[in-house]
Amino acid sequence: MTVHLVNPSHLSFGVGVITPRWLFVLGAATPTVYGRPRIVDETLEPLDLDTVDSGDIVGIGIHTGNALRGYEVGVAARARGATVVFGGIHATLYPDEAHDLGGAHTVVRGDGDVVWPVVIDHAVRGTLQRCYEGGRVDADRFVPARWDLLPPGRYMWGSVQTVRGCPKHCSFCSVWRTDGQKPRQRAVDSVIAEIIELRRQGFRFVALADDNFYPVALADLAMAERQGNAARLDQLRELRAERFELMARLAELPPDMVFFTQITMEAAEDETFLDAMRRANIKGALVGVEAVTPEGLKDVYKGFNYAGEALVERLRKFRQHGVHVLGSFIFGLPSDRASTFDATAEVAERAELAFAQFVMLTPYPGTVDFEAWEKKLGTDPGRVAGIPLTRHWLIPQAHRPKVYTPHPVMTADEIRARTQAVWDRFYSLPRIWVRSRCTPTLRSRLAFVLISKLYRQMYANTGIATDSARVSRANRWARVIARPCRRLFMARPLPVSGNAM
Ligand code: B12
Ligand code: SF4
Numbered sequence: 001m002t003v004h005l006v007n008p009s010h011l012s013f014g015v016g017v018i019t020p021r022w023l024f025v026l027g028a029a030t031p032t033v034y035g036r037p038r039i040v041d042e043t044l045e046p047l048d049l050d051t052v053d054s055g056d057i058v059g060i061g062i063h064t065g066n067a068l069r070g071y072e073v074g075v076a077a078r079a080r081g082a083t084v085v086f087g088g089i090h091a092t093l094y095p096d097e098a099h100d101l102g103g104a105h106t107v108v109r110g111d112g113d114v115v116w117p118v119v120i121d122h123a124v125r126g127t128l129q130r131c132y133e134g135g136r137v138d139a140d141r142f143v144p145a146r147w148d149l150l151p152p153g154r155y156m157w158g159s160v161q162t163v164r165g166c167p168k169h170c171s172f173c174s175v176w177r178t179d180g181q182k183p184r185q186r187a188v189d190s191v192i193a194e195i196i197e198l199r200r201q202g203f204r205f206v207a208l209a210d211d212n213f214y215p216v217a218l219a220d221l222a223m224a225e226r227q228g229n230a231a232r233l234d235q236l237r238e239l240r241a242e243r244f245e246l247m248a249r250l251a252e253l254p255p256d257m258v259f260f261t262q263i264t265m266e267a268a269e270d271e272t273f274l275d276a277m278r279r280a281n282i283k284g285a286l287v288g289v290e291a292v293t294p295e296g297l298k299d300v301y302k303g304f305n306y307a308g309e310a311l312v313e314r315l316r317k318f319r320q321h322g323v324h325v326l327g328s329f330i331f332g333l334p335s336d337r338a339s340t341f342d343a344t345a346e347v348a349e350r351a352e353l354a355f356a357q358f359v360m361l362t363p364y365p366g367t368v369d370f371e372a373w374e375k376k377l378g379t380d381p382g383r384v385a386g387i388p389l390t391r392h393w394l395i396p397q398a399h400r401p402k403v404y405t406p407h408p409v410m411t412a413d414e415i416r417a418r419t420q421a422v423w424d425r426f427y428s429l430p431r432i433w434v435r436s437r438c439t440p441t442l443r444s445r446l447a448f449v450l451i452s453k454l455y456r457q458m459y460a461n462t463g464i465a466t467d468s469a470r471v472s473r474a475n476r477w478a479r480v481i482a483r484p485c486r487r488l489f490m491a492r493p494l495p496v497s498g499n500a501m
Pocket of ligand 2: 166169
């Protein structure tokens with residue numbers, strides 16, 4: 001019996017940017033008596049169904065965007081006689097859907113770290129339940145990933161999680177509801193051990209795959225102090241101290257290592273934290289800017305962000321502390337106007353962002369926005385290809401709308417076209433070349449140009465374009481750029497024995 005773990009994708013690029021962490025965590029949680037799990041990441045290559053035999057177990061992890069492809073894989077694997085198990089955020093939110101459409105024998109909700117071996121055991125004994133509650137596992141029970149399962153030469157960045165959960169409550173995000181608002185921080189030794197293993201395999205670049213690397217802001221401490229809440233203050237200080245301990249340990253790793261994470265903009269006000277990030281070689285951070293106007297921020301319950309000039313200043317602060325920002329912006333908010341698009345592109349440029357993504361407001365299930373939208377559409381939400389809009393992830397990729405929420409003044413196509421134009425502007429070659437000055441050597445400037453082009457091809461052209469010819473062209477281009485790009489990110493593997501670090 002073979003255990004297969006499949007990360008579904010309708011597009012394959014041959015080379016991946018970031019290792020999908022869940023594959024290697026569940027690989028590690030698979031009891032060794034069942035042999036070496038077979039890892040299949042369809043962002044590299046589609047699953048070869050001939051490798052699935054009757055009696056095998058096929059674990060499929062889905063988020064909303066790849067659920068439909070996941071269901072195709074599930075149905076096909078079941079038809080070959082395999083036991084099919086679904087997990088991941090989308091299966092957590094819609095367990096019945098995986099049964100109805102994905103051929104699931106069972107579904108795991110929540111974290112798989114602890115429950116996965118139980119599910120395999122039940123599958124082997126023939127005592128599977130319809131659903132398992134994996135829950136929110138405590139940080140000391142997070143299973144470290146098995147990096148020996150990595151296919152060689154396929155990824156640019158490793159991924160290591162240091163904290164799960166986020167104390168904020170943004171309206172477009174499901175993390176605080178599924179992973180919880182209490183940050184679950186992993187022990188420092190366990191994080192460092194994984195990073196060392198990745199470095200030994202030649203990975204210099206590691207994404208800290210956290211919901212929010214900065215779970216305790218100065219404002220939170222000040223609030224607890226004002227409230228005279230001594231217990232809360234102690235708890236927050238302890239969490240904060242652990243972050244500094246982790247960063248101090250990262251700083252001891254070889255200086256050629258580079259880390260990237262996701263963080264809230266509040267960190268810009270915390271220069272001690274930013275300095276620790278610089279020492280730790282955390283050279284990049286995705287910051288959810290979302291909107292550049294106060295009205296837009298109100299639309300997404302992100303009042304803790306800044307707008308206008310203050311926003312530009314905050315974003316520059318990261319750069320001044322050696323942290324390059326990937327700014328994430330949302331278009332299609334009710335307060336957006338035609339002028340918002342250029343204004344956003346200008347802010348992105350003036351704030352000296354290294355990278356930016358411009359996404360169109362998508363109501364993701366599990367979010368406050370989704371619930372309000374679903375309720376508003378009521379019993380007659382409209383249909384595409386026979387599928388109600390409120391189940392948009394089930395619409396075949398080629399027909400999937402790009403904009404879901406009717407906008408007060410713009411048509412869906414106008415929002416899409418203007419969003420595409422902002423991507424085109426931000427990622428024009430001359431602009432990328434100017435931005436690449438943020439890196440020190442010609443080799444790294446070249447890597448910067450390639451990764452910028454790749455990022456645009458992978459996310460904008462395949463995600464926003466409506467024309468299928470453009471999507472396949474972008475896919476081909478991404479495949480071509482990805483190989484040389486990967487080589488630029490790698491280092492010579494370090495020996496396993498000896499005290500290299
Ligand atoms: C790191 C990250 C990224 C990275 C790296 C992705 C990668 N290659 O790994 C980047 C920045 C590239 C990224 C991009 C995007 N992401 Co993202 N990302 C994350 C983040 C913060 C962590 C994921 C992670 O690695 N976690 C660590 C692993 C170990 O945890 P896990 O995946 O949850 O898996 C556990 C359980 O879910 C379960 N499990 C998972 N699969 C399976 C399968 C089986 C069989 C079983 C039993 C259990 C199981 O067990 C695992 C261990 O406990 C999550 C937030 C989150 N909390 O999940 C968002 C998240 C997954 N991303 C999200 C989104 C929306 C996106 C984008 C669409 C954003 C955008 N607009 O561009 C893109 C889509 C990319 C794509 N095409 O896939 C959403 C998905 C929402 C949804 N309902 O689908 C999340 C939840 C964040 C959010 N704001 O809501 N992302
Ligand atoms: S968008 Fe970021 S800050 Fe907001 S709740 Fe989600 S993870 Fe937290």
